Amino acid sequence: MSNNKISPLNNSAKIFIPTPETSKYLINEQAIEIREISATPQPAKTSKKSPLESGHIHIREQKGTFQRIRTSTNSLLVCLFFLLPFISYQGHQAILFDLNEQQFFFFGTTLWPQDFTVLAWVFIAAAFLLFFITVFWGRVWCGYLCPQTAWTFMYVWIETRIEGNQNKRVALDKAPWTSQKLLKRMAKHAAWGITALLTGCAFIAYFVPARELYIDIVSFQASFWVAVWVWFFAICTYLNAGWMREQMCLHCCPYSRFQSVMFDANTKTVTYDANRGESRGPRKRKQPTELGDCVDCHLCVDVCPTGIDIRNGLQYECINCGACVDACNQTMDKFGYQKNLISYVSENALKGQHEPVYRSLKFIGYGVSVLVMLVVIGLDMANKSDIQLNVLRDRQSLYRETSDNLIENSYTLKIRNKTQQTRHYRLSVDNSRFQLENNPELVINPGEQLDHPITLIAHSDALAANRTKIKLFITEISNPENSVFQQTNFFGPG
Numbered sequence: 144m145s146n147n148k149i150s151p152l153n154n155s156a157k158i159f160i161p162t163p164e165t166s167k168y169l170i171n172e173q174a175i176e177i178r179e180i181s182a183t184p185q186p187a188k189t190s191k192k193s194p195l196e197s198g199h200i201h202i203r204e205q206k207g208t209f210q211r212i213r214t215s216t217n218s219l220l221v222c223l224f225f226l227l228p229f230i231s232y233q234g235h236q237a238i239l240f241d242l243n244e245q246q247f248f249f250f251g252t253t254l255w256p257q258d259f260t261v262l263a264w265v266f267i268a269a270a271f272l273l274f275f276i277t278v279f280w281g282r283v284w285c286g287y288l289c290p291q292t293a294w295t296f297m298y299v300w301i302e303t304r305i306e307g308n309q310n311k312r313v314a315l316d317k318a319p320w321t322s323q324k325l326l327k328r329m330a331k332h333a334a335w336g337i338t339a340l341l342t343g344c345a346f347i348a349y350f351v352p353a354r355e356l357y358i359d360i361v362s363f364q365a366s367f368w369v370a371v372w373v374w375f376f377a378i379c380t381y382l383n384a385g386w387m388r389e390q391m392c393l394h395c396c397p398y399s400r401f402q403s404v405m406f407d408a409n410t411k412t413v414t415y416d417a418n419r420g421e422s423r424g425p426r427k428r429k430q431p432t433e434l435g436d437c438v439d440c441h442l443c444v445d446v447c448p449t450g451i452d453i454r455n456g457l458q459y460e461c462i463n464c465g466a467c468v469d470a471c472n473q474t475m476d477k478f479g480y481q482k483n484l485i486s487y488v489s490e491n492a493l494k495g496q497h498e499p500v501y502r503s504l505k506f507i508g509y510g511v512s513v514l515v516m517l518v519v520i521g522l523d524m525a526n527k528s529d530i531q532l533n534v535l536r537d538r539q540s541l542y543r544e545t546s547d548n549l550i551e552n553s554y555t556l557k558i559r560n561k562t563q564q565t566r567h568y569r570l571s572v573d574n575s576r577f578q579l580e581n582n583p584e585l586v587i588n589p590g591e592q593l594d595h596p597i598t599l600i601a602h603s604d605a606l607a608a609n610r611t612k613i614k615l616f617i618t619e620i621s622n623p624e625n626s627v628f629q630q631t632n633f634f635g636p637g
């Protein structure tokens with residue numbers, strides 16, 4: 144086989160049949176589809192064990208196109224996470240889940256517990272959007288945007304700066320305990336600890352106003368429960384990103400378990416082109432050889448954050464991060480071979496088939512679901528009112544009759560101003576036969592709920608029945624469009 148040409152792809156794509164060696168790639172005894180793309184399956188000739196088999200994974204740092212993209216997206220995510228709580232909008236923290244006041248502020252919109260259906264729709268829409276993207280790009284979320292991956296890479300970056308590259312870290316692991324080893328380990332754990340504490344503070348800053356939180360923490364005046372939660376999230380971060388790392392993806396994350404359900408033949412996943420790569424084997428540069436293009440340099444395994452060998456086929460451990468693509472392209476460059484022995488490619492593309500994506504049932508299904516959810520969110524937001532009104536009838540008496548033939552009914556109005564500004568309102572009744580005894584104008588502070596007792600009066604001659612349905616309105620004086628009502632009953636002798 145020529146080493147600098149891609150072998151023509153044939154129609155040898157098959158469904159993988161598990162063997163005892165490959166049974167570890169089964170999920171809960173349920174086979175995921177694994178593409179076998181070699182006409183003649185080749186045994187692995189490398190003598191090296193995969194890091195997953197040998198225990199602790201020391202990831203080798205890799206540069207390349209996909210690693211640049213990943214560093215950019217992860218950096219953006221981490222920066223947004225730390226900085227968003229400091230952004231103010233209309234004089235208020237732009238994003239804040241205020242648990243004390245039971246309000247959620249999002250760039251000028253205030254959601255109350257009764258508005259949380261909107262949040263539920265948003266989460267459902269986000270899930271469908273994730274499925275929609277997964278149909279085309281596989282697990283890009285895991286590789287490029289997942290917080291677990293982002294924080295793990297931040298921790299690995301710190302480890303590499305302090306303990307050195309992959310070889311030095313492996314050597315340090317094996318070395319006896321000396322003062323230098325102790326110093327490096329202490330420095331690493333101190334840096335991890337500080338990062339974890341900052342992460343804990345940043346997370347709590349979404350629930351407690353950020354500026355006060357940081358001042359309270361720095362001046363040791365934070366409340367007991369705030370301190371408990373900061374430490375709790377700091378310890379979780381330290382354990383997850385420092386120690387658990389890929390174990391979270393392999394054993395705890397439910398998404399890795401069901402992501403294969405969303406794949407179809409057009410899904411781009413990181414794939415090793417076995418037809419071109421096998422038979423693998425080491426050789427010198429420019430040395431003529433009958434071997435395939437894989438020089439068995441093991442780089443694709445050394446850079447893998449989950450410690451797998453992608454040459455064994457698609458595995459649920461793969462988070463589609465592209466590190467092995469960059470590593471292999473670097474090797475191909477060195478040997479003067481064509482790039483993309485490992486690449487993001489779909490099953491159909493490997494077979495040379497190009498089916499339009501819009502014919503995919505999953506594309507249509509998830510796309511329609513996202514659109515439907517966006518419409519639902521739009522309608523829910525459009526119907527959301529800035530005023531909340533609940534009318535409670537006086538339970539002590541149905542009605543009172545005065546000596547001048549007037550009938551009185553009493554109510555308590557629970558009115559909430561759901562905005563972040565002081566508002567002036569007017570109360571009214573839809574029927575002119577009923578009069579309000581109290582002053583119909585009210586002023587309510589931002590976010591305040593007012594319990595406002597009122598009495599309605601009607602002449603007994605004006606009541607045709609012992610029960611009349613009425614509507615009580617509350618209207619913003621400066622913006623009469625902003626008005627809500629609730630229907631209730633007015634009782635009389637009939």
Ligand code: SF4
Nearest residue numbers: 447461462464465467
């Ligand atoms: S196999 Fe490649 S893409 Fe998959 S997790 Fe490992 S390095 Fe990332």
Ligand code: SF4
Nearest residue numbers: 437438440441443471
């Ligand atoms: S990086 Fe490429 S050439 Fe090296 S072992 Fe992996 S697949 Fe083979």
